[in-house]
Amino acid sequence: MVEPPPPIRSLRTQIALVFGSFSAALAMVVCFLAGEVLKIRLQHQAGTALGIVAHNAGNLLQQDLQQQIRRAQVLASSPELWEEGLDSPSVAQLLQRMQHLNPYNVWIGVTDIDGQVQNATGGLLLGTNVSERPWFQEALRGPYISDVHPAKLLQNLLPRSATGEPLRVVDFVAPIYQSDSGKRLGVIGIHANWDWVQVAMDRLLQGPAKYSQQSIFIFDRAGTLIYAPGGAIAPYLALGQAYPKALVGTAPQPQLVTWKDRPQPYLTAALRLQPPSDENDLGWWIVARQPIETAYADANRVLWMALGLGLVAGLFAAWIAWRLARHVSNDLKQLAQAATHVQTTHDIDSLPLLHSNREVFQLSQALSEMTHKLLRANEEMQEQVRIRTLELQQANAELECQASTDPLTGLLNRRGFETQAQVALALAIRSGRPLSVLTLDIDFFKHINDQFGHDAGDLVLTSLAHLLRKRLRQADIVARFGGEEFVVLLPDTDGEDALRTGHSLLQTIEETPIPQVGHITASAGVSSLQAGDADGLTDMLRRADDALYQAKRTGRNRACRQD
Missing domain, CATH: 3.30.70.270 (Reverse transcriptase/Diguanylate cyclase domain)
Structure with a gap:
């Protein structure tokens, strides 16, 4: 009978291979899972931060629209408009003062009840009949804010937009009533240059938001683009960019959306503009986006670091297993019991230093040191989590302060x-x-x-x-x-x-x-x-x-x- 050849691998080698391979795989899996959990959390934080940008942009736009329509209503209710007649010099001076308060109001005028322009800033359109214009017809029913549209009658009378594109305006109009009799005398109209939105959005996207390449778009009720970064919409309209279909009918949660201007997706958050007044629900959508590579940069970096740490830990565990495999059958049980006791009691001193041989002594000593490091690492990680939480709280407090404080004077806004x-x-x-x-x-x-x-x-x-x-x-x-x-x-x-x-x-x-x-x-x-x-x-x-x-x-x- 032929005897089988002796095994090529020794018990020490076999134990080292099995235990080392298992330890390496376990370390990489644990680190990968931990990295994935942290990655998901960081991605959620990126989406939340982008949602805050969209929310702040919506609030800023709503407040500006409210202020403009309020000014139109206050001016329409002023007796100074009709006491001396709508075409009087005092009305012209009043309109000029109103235009000085906001240079983006490119035209302010008053018409009689038939739509004949009686007075206007700069004398523009004086004597023109605007009864067929939508803003005049809407004003006969009450205060009205229009969608963004080209300034048809004023296009050849005023400079082009700061972007070089044709001038686009938003109309803020209100009916003029005689306060003592309630008689309707005409309409006051304010045509505001849409460029003011670019100034407001640029002021909002400063600091970290600008560094992370966040940008804001505005779409009207029909999904047509009315504002793009820099105020220029022509390049996006040429690409056929409209309100992303992926956002239609979905929950208002940030998500990955592919836009027309590049194949890579953007992290995108959408928010419907709150009505600036009870009479005017524009139905606009505020959309904030950020390239996925900057939005998820920290999350991807953390995942790769976790994989690298898992690989290093696995290799280290395999090396330790090979060094300490001798007498493992006699000493592992004792070490395992001691490790279980440490796990439940955190009593590190209960780990024995075995002296049956040099390898076992090294194993018990290494296990004690690793336990100390793990506990210290756990304490350090908890401290980092606490510091991170404090940083987030401070960041939220700073955002709240910025949202409620005037940056120039330090007073409340x-x-x-x-x-x-x-x-x-x-x-x-x-x-x-x-x-x-x-x-x-x-x-x-x-x-x-x-x-x-x-x-x-x-x-x-x-x-x-x-x-x-x-x-x-x-x-x-x-x-x-x-x-x-x-x-x-x-x-x-x-x-x-x-x-x-x-x-x-x-x-x-x-x-x-x-x-x-x-x-x-x-x-x-x-x-x-x-x-x-x-x-x-x-x-x-x-x-x-x-x-x-x-x-x-x-x-x-x-x-x-x-x-």
Whole structure:
């Protein structure tokens, strides 16, 4: 009988191969799974961050649209429009002042009830009949915001868009009624250059958003592209880009979408624009996108690091297994029991140092050291998770601060003001305490910018913000609504005290010189909370704005009150 040849591999080699291969595979699988979990989490965070960008862009656009239609309604309700006739020089001056408040309003005009243009900025379209224009027909039914469209009648009278494309505008129109009789006299129309959206989006996409190549698109109700990065839509329209079909009828969750301008997908988040007013639901979609390679860069990097770490750990485990295979049958049980005890109690000192031979001694010693490292690594990972959580909380707090703070003056913006003002309003209503609001507008601010430059204009705004913070109480809520308009909410202050506060502030402003500019003046409007206010804050601001317009009309550098 022929005896079989002895095995080529020794027991030590076989154990090393089996245990080493298993350890290497297990380490790589564990690291891969851990990397996948972290990758999914980082991808979710990237989608959430992109959704926040779309949300902030939608809020910013909604607030701008609200402000524009509100100005049209306030101007339409002003008796100054019809007291001397729609074609009077005073109306022309009023329209010119309104255009100076917002240079993107390329045309402001008033028509009679038949659609004949009676007055307009720059005299453009004066005497033209616009009764067939959609914006005029819509205005006869009430306040109206149009979709983005070419300026047909004004296209040859005004410069082209800053992008070189034909001028596109958004119409903000409202009917003009005679306040004492309720008779409809005509229509006021504001044509706003659509380029203002580019300025707003560029201001939003700064810092990390710009570095990560995030961009914003806007589509109308029909899915037609009306805004693209840089304000130029022609290249995308040439590619046939419309609202991505992958986003139609899906949950509003960020997802990977292929666009027309390149084959690689983008991480895309879509948000429907909230109606800027009860009468106008534009149905626009705000879409934010980011290249997948930048959106998922951190996630892919983490996955590759996990695979590399798993491979290194596997190779290290195979090497240890080969070194410590001798006497494994006698000593592994004891070591396994000790390891189980350490797992349940974290009592590292219970690991024995076996001395049956050198290899077993090295194995027990290595197991003890690895356990120490794993526990330390676990503690370090928990600390990193805690630090990461704190960083995310700080980032969220910074985003919230940016969303509610005016970057130039450091005061609250409209959103931050309304949030704090609602709390003060609820407290005043519940406790029966007085509450007043003061709106303040710098006189002839455009002349300051034209004469001294925009840097001087910014200095005037920051100096006025510093003066308001210094002179007002800590409980008062101060905000910059935009341009040269400031708003102050005065808790525990009735109308008379608020008016005195306004006179005092205007006197201080007039007496306080500003470097490079000198002395300036401002006008103020005051209003107090009334028992019959259906929407307390909105009604107060409306009356304060009306009082401010009265102060402007009656000579400026004064405070007027309206209750």
